Amino acid sequence: MGLGITNEDRVRLYHNLVNCRRALVDHDILRKPTDSSGSFLRNTLRRLSKHKLDKLRQEHGGDTGETYKGFHYAFWAFSRQPLPQSISRIPEADEQVMLQVFQIILTYAGLGQNGKL
Structure with missing residues (x-):
């Protein structure tokens, strides 16, 4: 219980x-x-x-x-749209990786490009 x-x-x-x-x-x-x-x-x-x-x-x-x-x-x-920039201050090279990770998370959640199912 x-x-x-x-x-x-x-x-x-x-x-x-x-x-x-x-x-x-x-x-x-x-x-x-x-x-x-x-x-x-x-x-x-x-x-x-x-x-x-x-x-x-x-x-x-x-x-x-x-x-x-x-x-x-x-x-x-929560956003269904790809992020235009990282939300935290990180080095530019890391930022590009983080933006790609966010896009992968959206894709894994069943959302395609631009947040569409």
Whole structure:
């Protein structure tokens, strides 16, 4: 008979996870995410109504309070897309290997090129 995980355990584990993420950011181990679509997104958001903007923020974690020093929730989220760069600061030669490893993981998970099944 196994013991189930309690809500208190979940909350404690979640806060430990957030603290670990913040420590990685504070120790400058992570590379800032690239924002290749920044101007497009900003221009698109200007045209959205307040209701649509609120809905978009909810769907993409924009108001969850999980942005820390420029690292948004999406930085930590699972991705089906190949990474454009490594998330940690590593030598360039190692970075190329890590990007290939991530692509292999996606393929092994049943996702082909660009995250498609």
